[in-house]
Amino acid sequence: MIYELNHVGAFVKDAEKSVDFYTRILGAQVVREAMIPATNTKCIYVQLAGGMIELLAPGDLSSRSVYGFDHVAFSTDSIDRDFESITAAGYKPLVQPKVAGSGHGRIAFLSDPNGVRIELIERDDTYRKPEKTSDILSFDHISLLANDLEAAEAFYGGQTGMTVLKRFYLEPPRDLTMVYVNHGYDVIEFLHRKEPQAGDLIGHIALRVANVDAMAEKLSAQGVAFEPGSPKNAGTGLGRVAVFRGPDGEKIEILDRSDLRDL
Numbered sequence: 119m120i121y122e123l124n125h126v127g128a129f130v131k132d133a134e135k136s137v138d139f140y141t142r143i144l145g146a147q148v149v150r151e152a153m154i155p156a157t158n159t160k161c162i163y164v165q166l167a168g169g170m171i172e173l174l175a176p177g178d179l180s181s182r183s184v185y186g187f188d189h190v191a192f193s194t195d196s197i198d199r200d201f202e203s204i205t206a207a208g209y210k211p212l213v214q215p216k217v218a219g220s221g222h223g224r225i226a227f228l229s230d231p232n233g234v235r236i237e238l239i240e241r242d243d244t245y246r247k248p249e250k251t252s253d254i255l256s257f258d259h260i261s262l263l264a265n266d267l268e269a270a271e272a273f274y275g276g277q278t279g280m281t282v283l284k285r286f287y288l289e290p291p292r293d294l295t296m297v298y299v300n301h302g303y304d305v306i307e308f309l310h311r312k313e314p315q316a317g318d319l320i321g322h323i324a325l326r327v328a329n330v331d332a333m334a335e336k337l338s339a340q341g342v343a344f345e346p347g348s349p350k351n352a353g354t355g356l357g358r359v360a361v362f363r364g365p366d367g368e369k370i371e372i373l374d375r376s377d378l379r380d381l
């Protein structure tokens with residue numbers, strides 16, 4: 119059974135640069151470092167508030183053409199059974215259960231109905247540590263493009279055990295449906311428009327701070343470049359948001375509304 123959303127995985131070009139960005143600039147803690155010898159890839163878990171990002175830095179940069187967010191990983195206590203039942207339900211298998219490249223535990227990959235790569239992990243340690251105090255109050259959500267919203271809700275609700283936390287609909291011209299599903303602390307946001315959208319399947323991660331404008335000023339002073347138009351009022355009317363990018367172009371949003379569970 120799947121019992122938690124463990125991490126969002128990202129491929130990065132320069133491990134040192136990414137670790138510096140997430141720890142020194144954003145206040146994350148490194149909770150695990152390992153090597154995947156078969157592909158000469160460094161694997162570093164950084165924890166931001168209560169959420170984790172897995173940074174994967176290949177030794178050979180020509181081995182990949184795409185960097186940034188790559189997959190969403192769930193922990194299970196029975197990988198063979200879950201992989202079998204999820205793929206039997208019609209979801210596409212990508213990598214059969216096997217020993218993890220780091221040698222620790224077993225992993226498998228499959229595709230969610232919108233094409234997001236989903237990792238299943240079975241191991242004796244989730245790597246998550248007690249939260250460290252920083253400017254990040256919580257890891258608010260991981261945002262996924264859900265062109266087929268019904269199928270996304272069926273997959274995450276039926277196969278991963280997540281439940282709906284909140285729904286928002288923003289009237290035209292935005293015409294945007296936002297659905298939040300969670301597994302305890304961990305939240306996934308589905309973004310859906312009537313017309314199918316192109317773009318990154320894992321669109322961004324969102325971090326909750328006390329005050330977006332103050333945090334944006336602090337990050338700007340450390341050389342972080344914000345997207346044009348940031349900070350701005352959130353489309354939901356709840357608080358302010360600002361968007362910047364990590365070292366490999368991964369999109370990061372800061373927001374200062376209440377925790378979704380308290381809305």
Ligand SMILES: [Fe+2]
Pocket residue numbers: 125126127172189191237
């Ligand atoms: Fe992973």
